[in-house]
Amino acid sequence: MSSQAERAAAASAAAQAHSTLRLTRGISATWWYVAVAVGLFEAMVVLFAMSALGEGGSSDVAVAVVGIVGLLWWAATLVPLADYRHRTEAAPLLVWRRHLVPLVIGAAYGLTAGVATGTWLLAVLPLTQVVMLLNWPPGVRFRVVLAATALLVGLAVVDINSTLGMDSGPSWYQLIFFAVALPVMSVSSLWWWDVLVTLDRARASEAKLAATQERLRLATDVHDLQGHHLQVIALQLELAERLMPGDPGAGMEQLRAARASVDDARQGTRDLATRFRSVPLRDELANAVDLLRAGGMRAEAAVDPDASLAPAAALGPVIRETTTNVLRHGGGRWACLSLALSDGSWRYEISNDLAADVPESTGGSGLEGVARRAAEAGGDLGVRRERDTFTVVVTVPAGETVPAGETVPAGEVDLG
Structure with missing residues (x-):
């Protein structure tokens, strides 16, 4: 992972x-x-x-x-x-x-x-x-x-x-x-x-039941996906083994088909992982607020009513990374988060106060990762520090969106 x-x-x-x-x-x-x-x-x-x-x-x-x-x-x-x-x-x-x-x-x-x-x-x-x-x-x-x-x-x-x-x-x-x-x-x-x-x-029983149902659904999806692809790959390899002695060209064709099936299986696994990892942005922001409050900060979030249309695949990791950045480097007392649609773009902003001993350079490699994700989504990153307030603004286009729960291209997910 x-x-x-x-x-x-x-x-x-x-x-x-x-x-x-x-x-x-x-x-x-x-x-x-x-x-x-x-x-x-x-x-x-x-x-x-x-x-x-x-x-x-x-x-x-x-x-x-x-x-x-x-x-x-x-x-x-x-x-x-x-x-x-x-x-x-x-x-x-x-x-x-x-x-x-x-x-x-x-x-x-x-x-x-x-x-x-x-x-x-x-x-x-x-x-x-x-x-x-x-x-x-x-x-x-x-x-x-x-x-x-x-x-x-x-x-x-x-x-x-x-x-x-x-x-x-x-x-x-x-x-x-x-x-x-x-x-x-x-x-x-x-x-x-x-x-x-x-x-x-x-409430506790309902939560356990929901978790159990989710695990069963994941297990069923993995079984169906992998079972199908593995069966196809096994047949292709068996056919290649039979063809190689008499017709090496046909055998190689089956080996290439088996390799393509492996790629399909890997892509299907990525898509399945993305679907189960994705969280609606409204929930992402709520989790961020809870995490900041658990860290002893006063935290509030303003979320656009149409936040479900925002690109969750791009902004979800940004929200998690910037929240971690605030907890790791901020050392302040409050934080404000917002997600809004403005001028055809989704604008995510997080501001927090800084402790007196926080150095000028705040964020480190975390903000580099945020900038890279924003650029991959066709957006940009803005960072500003005003006295004791540090603000990160990420803007991404509001074109084609991928709501949480849908699949995204293979490059969007790292299976580790």
């Missing part, structure tokens, strides 16, 4: 890695939103329980005990919550060595808060919340949360009618609201996380 193809592969791999990294960070951020939301609701229950006890005239010791044990309960729920992030449907509902302590602490906090407040609601809620965070199957989890919510609502009604009374302070009713809503809120947050994980797995 040529060095140009290697640079293209490296740029594509870097862009793909950068895109995957951004997606992974986004998924991680979503998980933290889910975990913080669940933890915040649990903390509100503990705070309102302490506030309700204070309004009811309970001693400071009782308020402190409910708060301390409530803090332990909050910390204990982080264990099943953390396990849920990497859960699989095949995982068991309960892992005793992991979940026994949270269940015991939940029961202990329920006993402490229930006795301190004299309510059934707080006696049942802590253990119920731990149970909600276990690895329930999707359909079962829905029925469990409905049953748990119905139970908590019933206990709240009992507490209001028998223990609290209608003259209770506002903290009690805020506590009841958060306590009854806690299981539903927790399960809905976990459901949202499940949806996101499912979508991410579908």
Whole structure:
């Protein structure tokens, strides 16, 4: 494989890695939103329980005990919550060595808060919340949360009618609201996380399927192309072998035909490689922007709506080479790329700022290769440096174009 193809592969791999990294960070951020939301609701229950006890005239010791044990309960729920992030449907509902302590602490906090407040609601809620965070199957989890919510609502009604009374302070009713809503809120947050994980797995499966289909298509094309040519060459050589003793002239004619078939096979392989290597210029520019951003630069690109008509065979390597040149020699903070049709020519321009220690001569042999490619396409190269800005402009005629995915003459592709 040529060095140009290697640079293209490296740029594509870097862009793909950068895109995957951004997606992974986004998924991680979503998980933290889910975990913080669940933890915040649990903390509100503990705070309102302490506030309700204070309004009811309970001693400071009782308020402190409910708060301390409530803090332990909050910390204990982080264990099943953390396990849920990497859960699989095949995982068991309960892992005793992991979940026994949270269940015991939940029961202990329920006993402490229930006795301190004299309510059934707080006696049942802590253990119920731990149970909600276990690895329930999707359909079962829905029925469990409905049953748990119905139970908590019933206990709240009992507490209001028998223990609290209608003259209770506002903290009690805020506590009841958060306590009854806690299981539903927790399960809905976990459901949202499940949806996101499912979508991410579908995206990954789709990408793998697309790559597999592309490999199969390439394998089929190579098999058909090479199989046909090799069969023809074998027959021509066999015929030449038979003709050589009696008719050397006819035998040589078959050898020349076999050599022509070899050239056809080689040309077909070049065309096939070109079709699979070619990338639409819009994607080339998007990959260049991602690569520059992955290198720590601010990068933007302006692309003509008719960019698919531009000569991808000529400008694709130019975009890759100039992007590599910016990363290798620029050392700046920003880069701007553009591709536009102007006065019957396609104009590609890339500008970037330069670090203070960058020498006057910037680009080296890379720009020589760009100039050669531009000249082969009937265009030209322009380079200018203005203070701390370096700009490369490549202009090629907008005559006959070869969109990405089509074949080009043999001289356009180097198979290495």
